[in-house]
Amino acid sequence: MEKLISSFLCIGAGLAITLQLLVGSFLIGATVGSLLSILRYSNISRICTFLIDRAVSVIRGTPLILQLSLIYFSVPCVLGIRLSATSAGIIAFGVNSSAYIAEILRSGIESLAKGQFEAAQTLGIPKFYMWKDIIMPQVIADIFPALVNEIITLLKETALIATIGGADIMRRSQTLAAERYEYFVPLCIAGVYYYLLVALIEFVGKKIESKQLHVKG
Amino acid sequence: MLKVNDVYKSFNDTKVLEGIAVDISKSKVFGLAGPSGSGKSTLLRCMQGLETPDRGSIEHNGKMCFMFQDFQLFPHMTVIQNLLYAPNLNKKKHKKHDKEQQANALMRNLGLESKKHAYPKSLSGGEKQRVALARSLMIDPETLLCDEPTSGLDVATTTDVVLLLKSVCETAGVTMVIASHNLDFLTEISDRIVLLKSGKIVADIETRMHDDPINYLKKYY
Structure with a gap:
């Protein structure tokens, strides 16, 4: 029993890194993803739309582990900047997530009635306020379940940080397993931590979703 | 013209x-x-x-304003928020107060007083129509x-x-x-x-x- 508790505590120490990766990369993903979607739908220029479409396609079309390795191993060679495993992870997961969030937002914006944009235009609402107060609140309410899904996927993808040495839940469970020559218990403990986090995200997501019901017309 | x-x-x-x-x-x-x-x-x-x-x-x-066939009220805003959002953007406090009074008077005239804090999805077709009309009139077209x-x-x-x-x-x-x-x-x-x-x-x-x-x-x- 004591061994089990010490295993839980040892692996749980990786929770801070996992949460840093999740929060940091989601903030980057949500910000960059929203900007990409808004820029794409603002019809600034055809070149801008083309570049955004290509960037999203390339990010979604290459493995996340490749993007993570590129940022962690290549950035120091190309730019001469040394990144910690956590920083590289936050950037890689954030950029990757931004492409998926941009796509989720695209579907939300496309499903919104064109009349909402036109109503804002006829009332003389400037574009910044139109996006901030009219369009985005409705789009986010519509895509909220997909966004919660993306957060859950992102959480599970943070386990890839173990491949470049980040001491998250996954890495700590692997280390403990290697030390004790026993894989079953440490990996199950890591699974329990991930599942509890996912269950928490689902719970909070459902609470928020139920409060947003009035938004859906 | x-x-x-x-x-x-x-x-x-x-x-x-x-x-x-x-x-x-x-x-x-x-x-x-x-x-x-x-x-x-x-x-x-x-x-x-x-x-x-x-x-x-x-x-x-x-100024011109357009009333849509399907009203296009903002579903995440209450009736009063629908009326006040556009005219109150970037306005000073005393002007906002004037607009609030105008909105209250319009709602009274159009029989919408009891629906002031209702969301569009809870309104009937006729009520939505009146809210859309009031929202258009709020920008003084x-x-x-x-x-x-x-x-x-x-x-x-x-x-x-x-x-x-x-x-x-x-x-x-x-x-x-x-x-x-x-x-x-x-x-x-x-x-x-x-x-x-x-x-x-x-x-x-x-x-x-x-x-x-x-x-x-x-x-x-």
């Missing part, structure tokens, strides 16, 4: 408006009649600037463009809308351009009616100059 100068508009080789020229300046309530697909809504949208004519131009001065304001409403509510639009036109001094396929409604409310068919003007009448404007228009319908 609102003047349509020889406007043409096509969508993918389908000609929707063909050489529309009309001066609306002298009318208080201007009716745009015509069957479905005749180009009424497209002409209204060109007037508002929601569509760009392929040829020709629209001349207007003063000189011209109000209404696209099919009676579609989807029952006979009793349509009569209410006629009375309401008439009184708004008189009290707020707003010029109205109303597109509708409902000739009874249009002759009841308009001082001039232009009938569109396949994107062209086929009749243009002053309603008070005709004994039976409905039957006259029906000949061209």
